[in-house]
Amino acid sequence: MRVLIENEAGSTRKHTYDERTFVLLRTADVSAAYPFPYGFAIGTRSGDGDAVDCFVLTETPLASGSIVECEPVGLLEQIEDGETDHKVLAALPGESPALDETTLARLRGFIMSVFAHVPGKVMTVGRLLDRPAAEAYLQQCRKP
Numbered sequence: 001m002r003v004l005i006e007n008e009a010g011s012t013r014k015h016t017y018d019e020r021t022f023v024l025l026r027t028a029d030v031s032a033a034y035p036f037p038y039g040f041a042i043g044t045r046s047g048d049g050d051a052v053d054c055f056v057l058t059e060t061p062l063a064s065g066s067i068v069e070c071e072p073v074g075l076l077e078q079i080e081d082g083e084t085d086h087k088v089l090a091a092l093p094g095e096s097p098a099l100d101e102t103t104l105a106r107l108r109g110f111i112m113s114v115f116a117h118v119p120g121k122v123m124t125v126g127r128l129l130d131r132p133a134a135e136a137y138l139q140q141c142r143k144p
Contacts, residue, residue, distance in 0.1 A: 001138060003054050003070050003090060005039040005062045015064050019051045024065065031116040035106040037062040044141040047084045052141050054088045055107065057097035068092065072134035074099050076107060077126030087111075088134050104128055 004022055006015045014030045017023065019040060037058065040051035056062060056070055070090035078085050087107075091097050108125050115121040 001054075001070055001072060001088075001090070002042040003039045003056060003068055004042055005037045005056070005064055005066045005068060007034045007038040008062065008064050009034050009036050009038075009059075011064075017065070022065070022067070029117075030114045032110050032113040035110045041088060041138060041141075042067070043143055044138060045143050046086070046141050048080075052088055052138060053085065054090050056090050056092065057099075057103065058092050058095055060092060060095075072138060073097065073131050075129040075134040075137050076104075077129065078111060079122075079124040079126070081122055086137060088138060089128075090134075099128065 004017060006017055007013065010033050012030055012033050014028050016025045018025055037056040039054055041054050042051070044052040046052045054070070056068065057073065062068060070092060072088050073091045074089035076087045076089060078087055089099065097103065111123055111125050115123065
C-alpha cells in the first residue's frame with residue numbers, strides 16, 4: 001500500500017492534505033507529539049468518509065508530504081466521537097516493528113492526549129488486531 005505522510009514523528013503540527021491531489025490544505029497544532037510518522041493509505045475511504053489513517057511504525061525519519069510504500073502489520077481499533085476511525089499500523093519494506101506493549105502504550109498515550117485541547121472530544125482505543133485484520137479492513141475500504 002502507498003501512504004502519504006501527513007505528520008512527522010515528534011511533531012505537534014497536524015498537517016491536512018487533500019486526499020486526491022496531495023496538496024497541503026492547512027496546518028494546526030495538537031496537544032501531543034506524533035509517536036510515529038502518520039498519514040493515510042492512498043485510494044481508500046473509511047467509514048468516516050476520509051482515507052484510512054495509518055501509523056508507519058519506524059524510526060526512519062519520513063517527511064510530511066512524502067509518499068512511501070508500506071506493508072500493513074496490524075490494526076488498532078479506535079472510535080472518535082462515536083465514529084469508527086481505526087488506524088492501520090504499517091511497516092516500511094524490510095522492517096519488522098515490534099507490536100508489543102511498549103508500542104501499543106505509545107500509540108494509546110498519543111491517541112488519548114492528541115486532542116486534549118478540543119473540548120468535548122471523545123477518543124476510545126480498542127483492541128490491537130493482527131495483519132490479516134488490517135488487510136481485510138484495507139480491502140473493505142478500497143475505493144472502486
